[in-house]
Amino acid sequence: MTFDPPLIPATLVRRYKRFLFDAELATGERITGFCPNTGSMLGLTAPGSRCYLARHTVGPTRKFSHALELVEADGTLVGINTGRPNRLVEEAIAAGLIGSLGQYAERRREQKYGINSRIDILLRDPLRGVAYVEVKNVHYRREAGLAEFPDSVTSRGAKHLEEMGDMVEAGHRAVMVYLIQRDDIDRLRICRDLDPAYAAAFDRAMKRGVEACAIRCKITSHEIRAESLVPVEEACLNSVV
Incomplete structure (x- = not known):
């Protein structure tokens, strides 16, 4: 499965309230997005971790334009989206x-x-x-x-x-x-x-x-x-x- 459109690199600031995360884009912009994983994500939420985000159009059923897809941990990329x-x-x-x-x-x-x-x-x-x-x-x-x-x-x-x-x-x-x-x-x-x-x-x-x-x-x-x-x-x- 190819990520289309391509994912956006970012730095994870924090994950909180189960569905939310904050990240810093390469431009320096801070954003809040949707985390498609309600689990503990044990070992995958360290502040400063490199991550990759999907970009979506905001609409009636989508409040945030960014969604967390991948987090780098232990030197490898880890998929966190439980919808995949x-x-x-x-x-x-x-x-x-x-x-x-x-x-x-x-x-x-x-x-x-x-x-x-x-x-x-x-x-x-x-x-x-x-x-x-x-x-x-x-x-x-x-x-x-x-x-x-x-x-x-x-x-x-x-x-x-x-x-x-x-x-x-x-x-x-x-x-x-x-x-x-x-x-x-x-x-x-x-x-x-x-x-x-x-x-x-x-x-x-x-x-x-x-x-x-x-x-x-x-x-x-x-x-x-x-x-x-x-x-x-x-x-x-x-x-x-």
Whole structure:
């Protein structure tokens, strides 16, 4: 996926109130913009970090003309926009990067399932049946080469894991895809110390037959694309085939 129009380089001043950030443009102008990430963004909000912004036309549904897209951390660019992963995973499925998921005849987004939930990607095929694909955005790193999820407590994420297990028990296929928006990673681990409840829900889901995989992205200031699968460090893991 190419950034079009091109991103604007800037320096991050601060991120606050979950949806807002301040930055300084190359011209010296200070701006306030929209941060498309409601999570903690742990490790990605240091003042003075180099960042890249998307430029939009202000209108009835858009208050700010700038949106935060990339932040430089640990010497690499990290994608922070949580609106990107679903599209990137769709592209990865279509390109055949995720096992047999690309062999399903029909692919739909945001379909209702479970209890007041929507599945990110629903796959259907006359021969293969139905596959529920849940996508999680990942960018947290505190050890070289290791991505971790989640970076804060996510009761919603734990609920999704339980519902995915329900889909397996109903006779369908369910796949967790962890989309890592950085390219300095060679493996992923569930972050048990920051959210033990999510880790427990993950373990239950794996035992019930939910599959899981992690995809590393290649990121430049011009484009972001799903690059390759990386292993998930879990002994009871059901790998995607």
